Amino acid sequence: MTLVYAGVCSHAPGITGRADQADPDVKDRFYAAFDQMAADIEASGAEAIIVIAAEHFANFFMNNMPSFAIGMADSYPGPIEDPAWLGIDKFSAPGDADLSRRIITEVMQTVDVSYAEEWKFDHGIAVPLHFLTPKFDTTIIPVNINCQGPPLTPITRAWAFGEALRRAVDSVPEKVAIVGTGGISHWPATPDSGKINEAWDQDFLDRWCRNDKAALLDYTDEQVYADAGQGGFEIRTFITVAAAAGGAKGTVHFCEPIPIFAVSCTVASYELSL
Amino acid sequence: MSLYYVQKFLFELNRDAEMQARYATDRQAAIEPFELTEEEQAALVEPDIGKLFHLGVNGQILMHFAALHQIEWQDYLQRMRDGIAEHGPVREGVYAMTGYEGTDAHAKALGQETP
Numbered sequence: 001m002t003l004v005y006a007g008v009c010s011h012a013p014g015i016t017g018r019a020d021q022a023d024p025d026v027k028d029r030f031y032a033a034f035d036q037m038a039a040d041i042e043a044s045g046a047e048a049i050i051v052i053a054a055e056h057f058a059n060f061f062m063n064n065m066p067s068f069a070i071g072m073a074d075s076y077p078g079p080i081e082d083p084a085w086l087g088i089d090k091f092s093a094p095g096d097a098d099l100s101r102r103i104i105t106e107v108m109q110t111v112d113v114s115y116a117e118e119w120k121f122d123h124g125i126a127v128p129l130h131f132l133t134p135k136f137d138t139t140i141i142p143v144n145i146n147c148q149g150p151p152l153t154p155i156t157r158a159w160a161f162g163e164a165l166r167r168a169v170d171s172v173p174e175k176v177a178i179v180g181t182g183g184i185s186h187w188p189a190t191p192d193s194g195k196i197n198e199a200w201d202q203d204f205l206d207r208w209c210r211n212d213k214a215a216l217l218d219y220t221d222e223q224v225y226a227d228a229g230q231g232g233f234e235i236r237t238f239i240t241v242a243a244a245a246g247g248a249k250g251t252v253h254f255c256e257p258i259p260i261f262a263v264s265c266t267v268a269s270y271e272l273s274l
Numbered sequence: 275m276s277l278y279y280v281q282k283f284l285f286e287l288n289r290d291a292e293m294q295a296r297y298a299t300d301r302q303a304a305i306e307p308f309e310l311t312e313e314e315q316a317a318l319v320e321p322d323i324g325k326l327f328h329l330g331v332n333g334q335i336l337m338h339f340a341a342l343h344q345i346e347w348q349d350y351l352q353r354m355r356d357g358i359a360e361h362g363p364v365r366e367g368v369y370a371m372t373g374y375e376g377t378d379a380h381a382k383a384l385g386q387e388t389p
Contacts, residue, residue: 189333
């Protein structure tokens with residue numbers, strides 16, 4: 001058993017880029033939850049972090065859109081966004097092409113994935129790393145699920161992908177953490193930005209904490225769009241982590257709407273049986 | 275309409291520093307290789323954020339483009355609202371495909387106030 005940590009967090013660019021516009025009290029408590037997540041990952045002994053993100057057209061476009069992609073490089077530059085706008089300076093995060101190759105090879109036994117030897121990080125990965133590995137000194141393996149360009153990755157496949165990732169992680173000797181980033185309800189980068197369906201978020205996180213597969217897969221894209229916006233499509237990353245956690249139960253450490261960050265800012269993790 | 279190529283230009287611009295330099299030097303020349311209508315070219319050269327949102331550009335692509343132009347966040351949101359007010363509902367793309375009715379309709383459906 002080499003999966004040592006499984007959790008989820010938000011990645012909205014406003015978290016770092018518009019920090020000065022948020023209520024300081026709620027922002028500080030959210031940041032503290034992020035810091036605790038970083039401490040928990042470090043305490044787990046993780047030698048690498050698989051970051052499952054819904055990227056935002058930083059690497060993949062509708063000319064060749066993979067359902068799933070995994071990075072296979074020794075380093076990853078970021079962020080693609082203007083550093084002043086995002087509030088994160090340019091960086092190079094370390095990767096491990098050999099570890100990626102072993103994980104990809106095992107995942108491929110049951111789920112078709114694309115691999116990428118080039119990958120530029122956008123806020124979907126850069127914002128979580130800003131808190132989780134602020135010195136960018138921990139090995140990262142980026143993963144993308146198509147949550148942006150319809151037809152989207154079916155959520156049933158996101159579950160299967162999570163199971164495949166778990167099997168792959170457990171097949172390598174390195175200690176690995178899995179972190180899903182995204183959603184939950186939000187209408188990012190549209191005129192509706194700032195709208196948050198808090199009740200929907202709480203219901204989703206309840207399903208996520210119970211790790212109730214049937215309930216987590218009981219969504220259609222039409223329902224999600226109506227109730228949780230196009231940003232809600234990013235629940236795929238949370239669902240993949242749920243599957244990877246192998247039935248473990250979860251705890252929400254922080255979840256409060258921060259409209260200027262455009263999302264219910266969330267930090268949650270599973271209690272893995274190690 | 276060639277929304278695909280509008281978005282492809284922006285995708286490549288958003289992630290490529292050399293292309294950003296070319297765009298900064300001569301916007302019209304930078305978009306020349308892409309099959310675009312005059313309306314789309316004008317929106318990209320100005321840049322007209324509201325028109326681009328109306329045309330159906332995905333917000334995740336448009337947001338990075340606005341950041342490149344140092345457009346402040348609230349200004350960015352307002353430009354999209356103005357674009358819908360001036361030009362009408364989103365023509366195509368993910369928001370039109372799934373029924374974009376506008377901020378007021380969305381807020382009403384959720385029993386919330388318009389942000």
